[in-house]
Every structure is written in structure tokens, then in C-alpha cells.
Amino acid sequence: MADGEAGSGKVCVVGAGPAGMAIARALIAQEIDFDIFERHHDVGGLWDQTNPGSPVYDSAHFISSKTQSHYHDFPMPDHYPDYPSHRQILAYMRGFADAYGLRERIRFDVGVTSAVRDGDGWTVETSDGRTGRYAALICATGTNWSPAMPAYPGEFTGEMRHSHSYRSMSEFAGKRVLVIGAGNSGVDIACDAAQSAAHAAISMRRGYHFVPKHIFGTPSDEFAASGPHLPMWLTQKVFAALIQLLHGKPSRYGLQEPDHRLFETHPIMNTQLLHHLAHGDIEPKPDVERFEGRTVHFKDGTAEEFDLILCATGYTWVIPYLAAERFKWKGGRPDLYMNLFSREDRSLYALGYMETNGGAYKLFDEMADLIARTIAARRQGGTAAAAVDRLIREDSPDLSGGIQFVGSARHSTYVEISAYRKHMDNVRKRLGWPGLKDGVYDRLRATGADARAAA
Template identity: 45%
Template structure:
């Protein structure tokens, strides 16, 4: 047992972990970080042991709405950078702010345990040390959500987290299960190599093109946000002009309004459907030997079934009760998706929102740093609010009640709430 009692432990060196390290350092708070991989970047480091990106992966939000404000991406970076450019960006961010030396790379965090004195024991790399606080920033897209499909299959069933390159499926018949952003991207990737590609869809989606009027779609409305119903009305009609009706291509009609679930930012899927390069299939009823039976009673033969069924939250080094969570479905019940019931434990990056970008994660980190630096009375007032009713972070949108939407927020409502708490803590500190 060693002691680092005055330091803060940061778990993860992806975007949220780097944001945590930067905010702590900027506020004069001593920290040490732990990262399983041998470099920064999180999932955008395709060589990392837990990276789930594939060779053709790019941002689905534009660089200008995603980058850290104080560290813009280099001139000449494409509107939608690849994983290679993003890994280089995070390496540059770590080097620019001197963060790299603070991380212990190639180190697994095995346990984070509270102590009776209010501090935390962290076991990592075979050594246990005591820390003032712990910031958990190990990401939300590393632990595959693998459904159990009834029946048996003689081919290969794999999750999209194991998908790297389409050449591995050359000449094969592939069924992609799930039509979220990853499922659609992978289906588009596969059509150039596989013998046949189908995509199985349980529910309808809204499709947003990456470009509207020659500009990245998410840069067109960056002023004062419109009220939800007006924005949904206007944008839905604008999308019809650019993408048409996805039901025409075989997709079910959405059971929700635009922005009440994460839209699919991909117009190439409709392009390839229109060219007959792939087909939409209903939900899977069962696997059937050398094929799949669908809920409409049809059957088709496949060599591979690729599950683009998303990810689940995964904090294996923590007792879920410390996060107000049962450890299974849904999401931890944390104040502002950051602060749990036990003092000194914070989670960063457990948010999903259209357009929140990495700056939204950095603002989370600034709140953590402000909380750690605040005088006792200000911290007590914050902690009282954190133990009370949860603020409405929906911004007036009626998000679908699904596990994958359990930590979805409206970016404008969320950032206002986080900034207000940070300002209150800092104002109290100055007083």
C-alpha cells in the first residue's frame, strides 16, 4: 500500500480522461492517470486493446462542433476527420498541455474502493494507493451489448466491436443487425467487398445528411436554440427535401419525432439502398442453421451475422451501488451525470447528446475541478443540491425511454446547468 492522499486519480486517457487531466492541472490540482493502452486517445487509438473503431471510421459530428475550444484541430483537417487524424489530435492535445507524463500507460485499474476516512483506494497494475478523489473516464463505447438470438447458426456471429476492415468479408453474405450509426456505416463499408449485404432493423430512424447546402449539417444552426417543437417542425421538413422518406427504401417509419433519439448521420445508406447494393430486413426472429428467419416470416441465407447492437456502460472496478446503479440496464443515477452519492467519486463522459462535443466533456471536468477546489461551505451547498431532485436536462425533448437513451441529454440545457454549478462553486470560492 502506497499513499498519494493529496492526488486525484483519473481512469482513462481518452477525450474525457484528457479533459479531466487538463482541467485538474489548470486548476492546480495534483493528479495521476491510468490507461490500459500504451497511448492516449481512447477508442480513437485503433491499436488500443479496447478500441472499437474500424478502419473507415470518421466523426459523425463536424470537427468545429466537436473539438476542444482551446485546442482547435489543425488547419486543413477535414470536416469529418478519420480515426487517424483524431488520434493525432489527442496526442497533440496531451503534448501541448503536458499531460502525457501524468499517465501510467499499459495499466489496468482493478478496483476503486472507498475508505472510512473519505479517501479512495485504487488498485492498478498490481499496486494499491490512496487518493483524495477518483475521476472515472473510461468511456461508454467499449463494452459490447450482445443480445442472445434464439436458434443456432452455422456461420460466424460477431459484434461490430470486432469489425475492423471490410476485406475480411470479401465474397460473403452478411447480415448487419442494427441500423444505428455504426450499423449503417459498416453496411455501407461492406457493400464494396461482400457478395451480399442486408441490414436488419427493429425500429425506424431519422436520417440526417452530413452536408446541407454545402456545409456540415450541424453547423447551420449554432445561434440561439429554437424551441423544441419549432426546431423539430422546421428540421423535419428540411430533411424531407434532402433525404426524402426513408420508408420508401424499406425502413420502418420512426415511432418518435426528430431528435427524440439519436439520428443516423449517414445519407450513403439511402444511396446504396436506392442502387440495390443492400436490402432492409425486419427484426430477427431466430437464427436458422445457414440462415436467419425474420419476424415477417421470410428467411435468407448468410455466412456472417454482424451485431451492430451498441454498447453498455461498464465500470467493472467499482461497486455499482457507489454510482446509484444496479450494474445492469439503464444508467447510474448521478447528479448532472457526474456526481454520485459518495464524496470524491466523479464520472466524466457519461453523456450522449447531439452536438455536445468534447468541449461539453471539458466543461464537466471544469465542474469537478471547481468542486474539488471549493471551500467547505460551497461544497456542502453543492452536495445538498446533488442529493436532491434531478434537474430537467431534456431541453423540452421527449427522449425515448430506452437503455441506450438513459444518459441522453439536451446539449444546451445540460451545458447551462453544468456552467451554472461551476460558476456558483467558483463564486463562493472567491467570496
């Protein structure tokens, strides 16, 4: 085979979390043979708290609603709440694996330790000591596994750790707790501390917009998806005004005012924090300036003593089994076409290495289908392969949706969900590929519609 040619050999998929299961079903639909390796003993990825390194805490729920977060042709059970718990999400994913017969395609308790580009394919070494040859590699191992810790002057002599190790609010009992970071995990954990710690505080380096999970009784993302669809500049103004009408300005709660417009950072889907701030259960603090023993000095000149600091400061994106130079990186993120395709290597793909302002899991099926169809086209060769290769090599879409995202590493490859969906549709039209229609996966169902009833 020529360099980068997929040929007729097997595909190696790494990871059986949400992304890995989506790509497995798509490959089956395209009749592409593959092996999928999962280092844990079951499917579910980070949503399985027993999976070593899982960052999921007891109070974790989806921040996108069930109607915007499910696999295609496989809705979440009707009895699920608007925002399912991590236990329900895990049960749903396992029901999905059962429904489509994915378990027998997965090699559990086997991780990939090394994937090396070797001539016309990949040499893959696994944790059970085996080596295999594959025509293509799909990385689907996710991003929230390598905690990023902040660095501040001085030394904190109390307990300080990353939030990925946090599980239960009982860990806060009797302690003075500071949560650093205001992402969705940070505000969730701060709300846990408000209910169980002797004293709770949250430190934010900037102000944020806090989006309610319901608008007029409807999940916010469902409300946005149902329209009306306004120009982004007007959507930002209308939603910002609506949020301010509902909750007032953040400064009313002692928080910094946002230095950016709504949607220019990843949305914070939590208004419980505002509730606890309004009741004095959480103390708002600005960014940390330095540590001195158990005393934390803040940039507003105040200082307080704490017993425990939890850093909800995000994750470093790593693909440990792959040499870093195999992907180009931008701001600590792999710089891929459509967040899926290597522009340099026709046998290298990724799924799940993206962030967006909506339910990414519902996109996974569309994205997985694009990967599977691309592999099939490259195997076919001729004009189909040439069209795919030209698109991946030359197309440079603007996926911002007109939003000027803040200049942080996290947002270097961020996409606006409506713009991403629109461009996926354009790609399909240009290549003559159909979209996913209801019932397209019916022939693959292994155990029928009752499978998800167990969720």
C-alpha cells in the same frame, strides 16, 4: 478526514482517453495533484485501434464536425476535413497531450484493477501490483468496451460476432453479410459491406430519421449551432420537413417509418445508407425473428441465408474496477448529477458516461472544469463546499430540452445538448464560478501553438 471529504490528498483518474485528458488539464489548472492511469501505452482511448478492445474500424469518422468537437482553446487543424477520420482524431488528441504536457502526468501500461472506498478515501490497486491511497476517484474509462450481443431463438451456424471486432471491408469479400443494428456504427459498416460483400443486408428493429452531415454545404451540427434557435417542437418540425424534402420518406428506400419524432433517438448521421439502398447495394430487412442454421427468418415472414452476421447492437456500460453499488444505476447507466457527480459519495466523480445529440467532446472541458472546481471547493470547505454539496444533493434539472426520448435503456440518462449547456451556465452562476474563456489555458501550454501542427 470525514466520510467523503476530499481533503488534501491526491486524486486518482482512471483512463487517458478523451475524457481523461480533459480532466487532467482541468486539475492542473486548479493546482490539484493527481495520478492518471492508462492501461494502454499511449493516449487516445478507443480512437487508437491498437488499444485492445477498441471498436474503431478503418472507415470510422467523427459524426460531429471538427468545429463542434475540439477541446477548448485547441481547435482542430485547419486542413482537417469537416468530419475527421479516426486517424486524424487520434493525432489531434496526441497533439493535445503534448501541447499541455500531459504525458509526464500519465502512468502508461498500468490499469486500475480495483478501487475500494476505504474510510476517508480510496484504496486503488493497479495492474503493476501496486496499491495507493487517494482522496477522490474520477472514472474516465468510457463506455464502448463491453459489447452487448442480442439474443434470438434458434442457432445461427455461420459466423456471428459483435461489430467491435470489425476492422476492414475486406472481411466481407465473397460473403453474404447481415448487419444487425442501425446506430451510426451499424449503418457505416453496412455501407462498407455494400461495397465489398457478395450480398449485403441491414436489419432494423424500428425506423429512424437519417440526418445528413451537411445542410446547404455546412456541417449539420454547425448549421444547428449557428441558429436560428427555435423552440424544440418547432425545430423538430422544421428539420424533419427539411430532411424529408432532401431525401423523401424512409419507406421509399424499403425502410420502416420512424415511430418517433426527430431527435427522440440518438441521431443517425449517415445518408450514404440511403444512397446504397437506392442503388440496390444493400437490402433492407426488419428485425430478426429466429435463426435456423445459416438461414435468418425475419419478422416480415421473409428468410435468407447469410455467411456472416455482424451485430452493431451497442455496449453494456461497466466500470470493472469499481463495485456496482458505488454508483446508483438507471437503465444500465450510472445515475449521476449532471452525469458527473455521485449524489451519495462526495469523493466519487465520472466523466464520459453520457450520451447527447451533439458533440460531447466539446462539452468535456466544461464538465471537467466543474469537477475540478468542485474538488477544490470541497477542499476549501466552509460556505463554498456547502453550496456545492447542497446543489448536487437537491438539484434535479430537466436536461431533455423538451424532447420526449424513446423509452430505451440507451436513452434513460440521455441529455439534449443545448439544455445541458444552459444548465451548466446556471450552475456556474449559482456557485459564482466563471465560465471558460478563450486563452484561459494559455499559461499551461507546454510546447506552444505549433504542437497541433503535427496532427
